Amino acid sequence: MASNQSPRGNAVIGQSGGPTAVINQSLVGVVEGLRGKPMVEKILGAHHAVAGIVKNDFIELQDLSQDKLDRVAKTPSAALGSSRDKPDADYCKKIFDAFEKNNVRYFFYIGGNDSSDTCRIVQEQAAANNYELHAFHVPKTIDNDLVLNDHTPGFGSAAKFVAQAFMGDNLDNKALPGIKIDVVMGRHAGFLTAASMLGRKYEDDGPHLVYVPEVPFSIEQFQKDVEATYKRLSRCLIAVSEGIHDEHGTPIAVKLAEKDGNVERDAHGNPQLSGTGALGDYLSKAVKEHLGPKTRVRADTFGYLQRCFAGCVSPTDAAEARAAGRCAAELATSGETSGSIAIQRVSDSPYKVEYKHIKLTDVAAKTQVLDKKYIVNDNNISDEFKKYLGPIVGELPDVESLTN
Amino acid sequence: MASNQSPRGNAVIGQSGGPTAVINQSLVGVVEGLRGKPMVEKILGAHHAVAGIVKNDFIELQDLSQDKLDRVAKTPSAALGSSRDKPDADYCKKIFDAFEKNNVRYFFYIGGNDSSDTCRIVQEQAAANNYELHAFHVPKTIDNDLVLNDHTPGFGSAAKFVAQAFMGDNLDNKALPGIKIDVVMGRHAGFLTAASMLGRKYEDDGPHLVYVPEVPFSIEQFQKDVEATYKRLSRCLIAVSEGIHDEHGTPIAVKLAEKDGNVERDAHGNPQLSGTGALGDYLSKAVKEHLGPKTRVRADTFGYLQRCFAGCVSPTDAAEARAAGRCAAELATSGETSGSIAIQRVSDSPYKVEYKHIKLTDVAAKTQVLDKKYIVNDNNISDEFKKYLGPIVGELPDVESLTN
Structure with a gap:
């Protein structure tokens, strides 16, 4: 060299x-x-x-x-x-x-x-x-x-955005309970989705479920996980990586786009995952099918805001x-x-x-993924991850509860 | 009293x-x-x-x-x-x-x-x-x-979030040009969607098109507007209110949900508009149909982040x-x-x-909407709106261009 x-x-x-x-x-x-x-x-x-x-x-x-x-x-x-x-x-x-x-x-x-x-x-x-x-x-x-x-x-600032978004959304979901699904960027690695947990302070704080691409995704298991949390807390906040995929490695987002005959790829062969609400809407529908049409279910896809938000x-x-x-x-x-x-x-x-x-x-062209030691039950991130992530993100806003 | x-x-x-x-x-x-x-x-x-x-x-x-x-x-x-x-x-x-x-x-x-x-x-x-x-x-x-x-x-802080999101997204869209549609909250009033323009600094800054519920929405006119901006700037950033509706007052989002047999209403009779990416995806598809499938089109729905983001x-x-x-x-x-x-x-x-x-x-139960004087060409917001909005939002982050 x-x-x-x-x-x-x-x-x-x-x-x-x-x-x-x-x-x-x-x-x-x-x-x-x-x-x-x-x-x-x-x-x-x-x-x-x-x-x-x-x-x-x-x-x-x-x-x-x-x-x-x-x-x-x-x-x-x-x-x-x-x-x-x-x-x-x-x-x-x-x-x-x-x-x-x-x-x-x-x-x-x-x-x-x-x-x-x-x-x-x-x-x-x-x-x-x-x-x-x-x-x-x-x-x-x-x-x-x-x-x-x-x-x-670039990761630390995007992680700060995701953490602060989830801090607010956790309190929103607590004020008006229901099931809330937030789709976070990340094709192969779940780091950014895992950052959703950084602002958890009280025991019942969300996200209560976190799905990263390091674990193959099953819609049936997802439905069961959501049901269990919803029964326990009467609410459920969920972080989902846009890159979640089935046991064969095919991203769920790509399967949805294929149904529409609508898969875009870049020059590196990566299929387009961001810039659509389809994955969130699909998961939202799956929850309603499982828990009944009257269940309050909402999905947001954070999209491009995560990477360039001015002032975060x-x-x-x-x-x-x-x-x-x-x-x-x-x-x-x-x-x-x-x-x-x-x-x-x-x-x-x-x-x-x-x-x-x-x-x-x-x-060059190699990919690092989230260490398995941080992944709990295939559907959450351990508090240990805060030790890794905290210094990279820096100080978060403080929040205070009247009910905890 | x-x-x-x-x-x-x-x-x-x-x-x-x-x-x-x-x-x-x-x-x-x-x-x-x-x-x-x-x-x-x-x-x-x-x-x-x-x-x-x-x-x-x-x-x-x-x-x-x-x-x-x-x-x-x-x-x-x-x-x-x-x-x-x-x-x-x-x-x-x-x-x-x-x-x-x-x-x-x-x-x-x-x-x-x-x-x-x-x-x-x-x-x-x-x-x-x-x-x-x-x-x-x-x-x-x-x-x-x-x-x-x-x-x-509540409006000033949500407007700050929307303004900062658009500042970042404008720069993102400038770096990787294409057509970007951002859906902003607002059922009957376009104030929050109009806030998307607060951070415009340079002449070519977006949003280049702003659609508010105060003006009936036509998908054909939308397609023409996007085409004109795209031809002029090779990119187009668009702010759309979730409450845009047709000439009969029916929200486009409700028409999309009706197709799915999926319209939720709250106790006040308001149909559910947020918590889904359907409107953004519909507009995205309409642009691709008009400008060709290879056009880079992305849509984000800001959703619940706008109202409770911690630290904004x-x-x-x-x-x-x-x-x-x-x-x-x-x-x-x-x-x-x-x-x-x-x-x-x-x-x-x-x-x-x-x-x-x-x-x-x-x-009680009355609704104020955006003054028509701020709406330009039925598809944009005049710079005069900054005089009204600026003091409510307060200081925004500064941005600096190398190319303007």
């Missing part, structure tokens, strides 16, 4: 995949890490990631004021624009053409596991073409599913996203030719992390 | 209808206004509103510490529990039995227009039964649809909800026998309101 010299040239930064509340912190971290480095001339932001690179669509970032950078860093979503393109060899040829034309020697790609794979392909193609390129991936995903990372930038950011998440970007820039300009940054926890108390340089091939 | 003396006895407070982020501020405001008044002995919170009264299910509030009250006030949703029951004459007889048994002479009912009507019925039945009762309604509704009120407690409160809303509760308590114990509190704006700059004593019959 290391070379003894850093070439002179320009840098390109791209933001890829689903945006987060703190992905601009990483962008600004890279810019801050590159500024003042003698070998780096222009810092070019790629408009809409690889899609912008091949169109020579860049935004110059090296002369922005610190104040402007700070304000961009605090803005949710990807300020450069994003893309879900997955470059093949032909696409990469076009990337190199643009890189050569612009004398680009440093490439930073901020994204999740698909994006780290894109970064890997670009870097390997560069090597194959004898094009000297320092290529770094900067981690980002609300799914928290990158291997070798304790957690990933974990300060820890923001600081770590910035530091990860800065770290990648420092490595790339100190002779390292490629890699990714992994956030690893050094201690719980006081909470402390370090930023480790790992290989692109170690992280 | 006035009598010269205030009877000696106990007070009952109820929280009714859909909860809000600040309804507990009003509860605490009433408690604070009653404490220390010589004619008031016990302050009883009715567990689940009128449903608790008839079951003699009360929580004593007079001895709670100020610290506990302050923490309850900051907690979203209804700490006493809520109800959607609409008392008829028989139900009221049971309420009087409970009131007599507990020597209740002060009744405070915190809620929206249906709840003010409940308060009116209870008060009229009391008069007919020669039972001396001071009955006050305290306004609360995220719909902002009470007449004679400039705005209502307008400070102005919180303070006004508290003051409205306190005002009702002061009036009831200073000889006034019934009424409601209306928040009226005295000036915009500096922003100033007053709390006016109005008659129950002036507000």
Whole structure:
């Protein structure tokens, strides 16, 4: 991964995949890490990631004021624009053409596991073409599913949103009792859905049931679980991951979309799960069928609000996203030719992390899932998970009960 | 409305209808206004509103510490529990039995227009039964649809949630362009849906289209509007009220539920609109039918998150909800026998309101809607609306663009 010299040239930064509340912190971290480095001339932001690179669509970032950078860093979503393109060899040829034309020697790609794979392909193609390129991936995903990372930038803020949403919804469900189903993002990993439990304070607080993709989903078992909780508490708040799937691994959401002949896939082959209320409505109907049509059942799908809600950011998440970007820039300009940054926890108390340089091939296109030790009865998350999640999310609003 | 003396006895407070982020501020405001008044002995919170009264299910509030009250006030949703029951004459007889048994002479009912009507019925039945009762309604509704009120407690915080959600979603939609439909609460009044525009800063910021119940909805016109914006900006962010209806006044959501044989109604005759993604999915499908199946179209339904999200409160809303509760308590114990509190704006700059004593019959079961002057082209909200809404919501997070 290391070379003894850093070439002179320009840098390109791209933001890829689903945006987060703190992905601009990483962008600004890279810019801050590159500024003042003698070998780096222009810092070019790629408009809409690889899609912008091949169109020579860049935004110059090296002369922005610190104040402007700070304000961009605090803005949710990807300020450069994003893309879900997955470059093949032909696409990469076009990337190199643009890189050569612009004398680009440093490439930073901020994204999740698909994006780290894109970064890997670009870097390997560069090597194959004898094009000297320092290529770094900067981690980002609300799914928290990158291997070798304790957690990933973007997750903490999305988890804060989910936790606060459930705190409010638990109190709403307590005030007007019934069965409430909330569908949370997460294709393969249940971390974000598990975050629904972080704000539980009193013994009867929900979510009372939590379904994650790590456990195959059975609609009959779901109906029985809901019935048991409803009988016990006269209410039931449920967190369900959008990625729940049957015993063959087929997501329930995909089965519903297939019925409508309506399955969309992205360039990475992932079927579309978000942006529809179908899963929530299906589960809601199943509960009514089981407990009777007069049962008060409601379903909400949190959807895209989870990842970019303005004003719901974990300060820890923001600081770590910035530091990860800065770290990648420092490595790339100190002779390292490629890699990714992994956030690893050094201690719980006081909470402390370090930023480790790992290989692109170690992280690319791999998926980390929720540790089984946190999953209780296949339908809940243990309180132990708070020890892991708490410091990543930071302080939650306090709530006080009159009846507990 | 006035009598010269205030009877000696106990007070009952109820929280009714859909909860809000600040309804507990009003509860605490009433408690604070009653404490220390010589004619008031016990302050009883009715567990689940009128449903608790008839079951003699009360929580004593007079001895709670100020610290506990302050923490309850900051907690979203209804700490006493809520109800959607609409008392008829028989139900009221049971309420009087409970009131007599507990020597209740002060009744405070915190809620929206249906709840003010409940308060009116209870008060009229009391008069007919020669039972001396001071009955006050305290306004609360995220719909902002009470007449004679400039705005209502609960609306400002829900509007803040909607505005911040759209700020983030606008940036998300800009990063990964496509068509995005967001369904916002609001049965008859479009105030909350209109709040989607508060965070617009740059010229191309969304929402680009806003559909409120004040304008009859046509799916064909909707398809044309979306197409025009999409051609102009290559993206389109849309705010739609759950209460949009056809030219005959039938909500689109009800027509969809009828197809499923699945229309729920509450005791006030209102059909259920929230808690399902059906409207968003219907609109999404209509856009795809019009613009082609490959068009990136997503729909989110904000659902119950809007009214009780923990940690998204307008400070102005919180303070006004508290003051409205306190005002009702002061009036009831200073000889006034019934009424409601209306928040009226005295000036915009500096922003100033007053709390006016109005008659129950002036507000009960009436609905205020969005002034037509704010509605542009039947599909958007004018920037003038910010002058009205801004002070109610308070400061929003700042966002900064790299491309504008």
